[in-house]
Amino acid sequence: MxxxxxxxxxxxxxxxxxxxxxxxxxxxxxSYPESCPEIYHHTMKQLHSSKMLNLCDVTDGKSVLLVNTASHCGFTDQFGDLEAIHEKYKDRGLVVLGVSSDSFNQEAKDEAEAAEVCFKNFGVTFTMLSTVPVKGENAHPLFKEVASQDQYPRWNFYKYMINPEGKVVHSNSSFRIPDEEVIENLLSSAGL
The missing domain is CATH 1.20.5 (Single alpha-helices involved in coiled-coils or other helix-helix interfaces)
Incomplete structure (x- = not known):
């Protein structure tokens, strides 16, 4: 027995x-719905958090402004500009997605410090993802796909406008914030 x-x-x-x-x-x-473009078939860690985010859920069929960031870069004041874009267009279907990166050797070595710069110093409320490489053979697959459609970021705060189908339709260098006309065109072409 x-x-x-x-x-x-x-x-x-x-x-x-x-x-x-x-x-x-x-x-x-x-875990990725058929309607989600393959570019977003990734789960990434939220900045200074243990929370894992499914990019299909984060983007949810919307237009995306993707930007690689670094907290010790001379362009960090753009966090404020990006937050203003987020606030203005989030209800119209634009997702601002920041990705921390040390690919240009200007990100804080401590995620808590990187988070403090964007969340506390600049009041960022848009989604920020944990530090990953964004260029070269070690680049995160999200940025490898972006590079196959456009190019790798040339520096921190490089910006990509991606339509709901996952296609890069516009990019801006670190020196420029996407202007209102570009954002409006992206949203109107997506029917948003």
């Missing part, structure tokens, strides 16, 4: 283990 219970327990535990593996495999392979 005791051996029968052990065998039954073992078989039950084994079944649950295989069921868990099966569920995990389905979730990791099928």
């Amino acid at each position: 005791r051996n029968s219970l052990k065998q039954l327990f073992f078989i039950g535990a084994l079944s649950l283990t295989f069921a868990g593996i099966s569920v995990q495999a389905e979730e990791s392979e099928g």
